[in-house]
Amino acid sequence: MDFNTSLILPILIALWVVRxxxxxxxxxLRAPRLSRQLDWIWVPGAALLALSFFLKSDLFDEAYLVFVLSVIGLVLLRTQDYRPARTLLLGLAPYALYSLIELLVALVGKTLLKSYDEVFDTSQxxxxxxxxxxxxxxxxxKKHLEQERLEREREIEDKRRIEAENSQLERMVAERTATLxxxxxxxQHTLDELKTTQDQLIQSEKMASLGELTAGIAHEIQNPLNFVTNFSDVSAELVQExxxxxxxxxxxxxxxxxxxxDLKQNLEKIHHHGQRAASIVRGMLEHSRQSTGExxxxxxxxLADEYLxxxxxxxxxxxxxxxATINTFFDPAVGSIQAVGQDLGRVLLNLFTNAFYAVQKRQEAQGAGFVPTVSVVTRRTGAGDVEIRVKDNGTGIPEEVQQKIFQPFFTTKPTGEGTGLGLSLSYDIVTKGHSGTIEVESTEGQGTEFIVTLPG
Structure with a gap:
């Protein structure tokens, strides 16, 4: 009996192909059960190898090749939902068909196979x-699909990261909302009244956030409310005594x-601080009210001379x-402009009042040697606009707070002397109501100048 060693190489190749x-x-991952079954692909080859001990045939290796190709074809059919598997199946089909035809022709007779040797070689x-x-x-x-898979994984990871960041932001917003x-x-009840004006007060160009607005309102109104509460408690004790x-x-x-x-004095203080709280509410309502004047x-x-x-x-x-010394220069060329006189007068009154307040505070600090001076100048510019300059030699505004002075409830005055709404209201009247500009130039300890520019 001769041992047919030509089957050993096909068996090894089959194992390598399966791997x-x-x-x-x-x-x-895709078909674990089918993957385990492929471990036995060598068994038919081993059976044919054992059979070659008893039967001498040159067709055993060709038969095993057809078997291996058939198994590979079945695997590709089972995984044809995977695009590269379909492509491989299409590429394998002609070679599998050729191998099957060659085996069948060889079974019929090798003479016929030799007769068409060139045709089979070309086909192979x-x-x-x-x-x-x-x-x-x-x-x-496969490379393209792998790239797509990696891109999808990156997108999923990015989406997961964004969701985590959104969750963190939502948590921070929730915490901030709880604080507010x-x-x-x-x-308490006072805030209920103020809520009706919040929509008008919240201006994106004036406030950094809703929290800053609420904190400003609370800070301004809490002081007079505390005084009212405290003096009420003391008055109740006095009545009891x-x-x-x-x-x-x-x-x-x-x-x-x-x-x-003592009770009379307490009631006067309660009245005073109650009026203080009421003035804050009125100031807010005035700030939120839009002018309907033509x-x-x-x-x-x-107008400037009257309000000065x-x-x-x-x-x-x-x-x-x-x-105080008042210096004025009213340019006759300014003449009349189209404006809402009542609103513009409110702006001028606020600027003039602030100027007199600043020079008064500097006089109190420096004594009799200081001469309080307020200057008001109007002029028509070369561009046809009109300009109002209000200048004082008062305490000045620190540079770090000059950008904040037009924000609602921001004030450099001590508590009880200003609500911080005047300049904010003036800014809205000039910029939104009259399409103008309002600027400030100030040096701390030397003075301040406000420049209002209006279309002519």
Whole structure:
């Protein structure tokens, strides 16, 4: 008996092909059961190898080749949803068909096979080239699909990261919202009134966030509310002491008078701070109210002169010892402009009042040697616009806060002397109501100049 060693090489090649096919098609993940079954592909080859001990035939290796090609074809059919597998199946089909025909012809008779030897050689070469070409195509498809898979994974990872960041941002927003809610609750009934004006107060160019607005309102209004609450509590105690004193048989008229006097003073303070809280509310309502007035021809010089005197005498009514030097230059060329006189007068009154306040504070700090001076200049520019300059030699504004002075509730005045709404309201009237500009130039300790420019 002769041993046919020609089957050993096909068996080894079959094992190598199975290994490569597993890697190429990712069979352990895509079809794990089919991948395990391929481990037995060597068994038919071994059976044919054992049979060659008893039967001498040159067709065993060709038969095993057809078997291996058939198994590979079945695997590709099972995984044809994978595009490279379909391409490989298309490339394998001519070579498998050629091998099957060659085996069948050899079974009929080798004479016939030799007669068409050139035809079979040509067919085999074509089938091999076809298989090689489609193998390259399948490899390129696999690379392309792998790239697409990696891109999808990156997109999924990016989406997951964005979702995580969004979740973190939502958590931070929720925490911030909870903080704002706690602050809002501290305003109690007064805040309920202020909520009706919030939509008008929230201006994106004036406020950094809703939290800054709410904190500003709470800070401004909490002080007078605290005073009202505290003096109310003290007054209740005084009333109780007075009642107890009146019930004693040996009443002390002096003590009763003292208690009544203290109670009167407390009520005056309650009234004062109540008016303070009410003024803040009125200021907010005024700030939020949009002007419905129509533009009319307005003599700017007369308007400036009128409100300049009004501001000066208003401050003198509060402090009769205060005096200031007023310098004016009203350019006759300014004439009349189209404006809402009432709104523009509100702007001028605010600027003049701030100027007199600044020079008064500097005079209090430096003493009698300082001469408070406020200058007002109007002129028509070369571009046809009109310009109003209000200059003082007061305390000045620090550079780091000059960008904030037009924000609602921002003020450099001590608590109780300003709500921080005047300049914000003036900014809206000039820029939004009259399409103009308002600028500030200031040097701390030397003075401030506001420049209002309006279309002519």
């Amino acid at each position: 490569m096919l597993r890697q190429f098609l990712s069979l352990p 070469g074509f089938a091999v080239i076809w298989l090689f070409t489609f193998g390259l195509i399948a490899r390129n498809q 809610t706690r602050q809002a609750q501290e305003l 007075l009642l107890e004193e009146q019930q004693r048989p040996d009443r002390d008229p002096d003590l009763e008078a003292e208690l009544l006097n 533009r009319q021809a307005t003599d700017l010089n007369n 005197r009004l501001a000066y005498h208003g401050l003198r009514a509060k402090n009769k010892a205060f005096n």
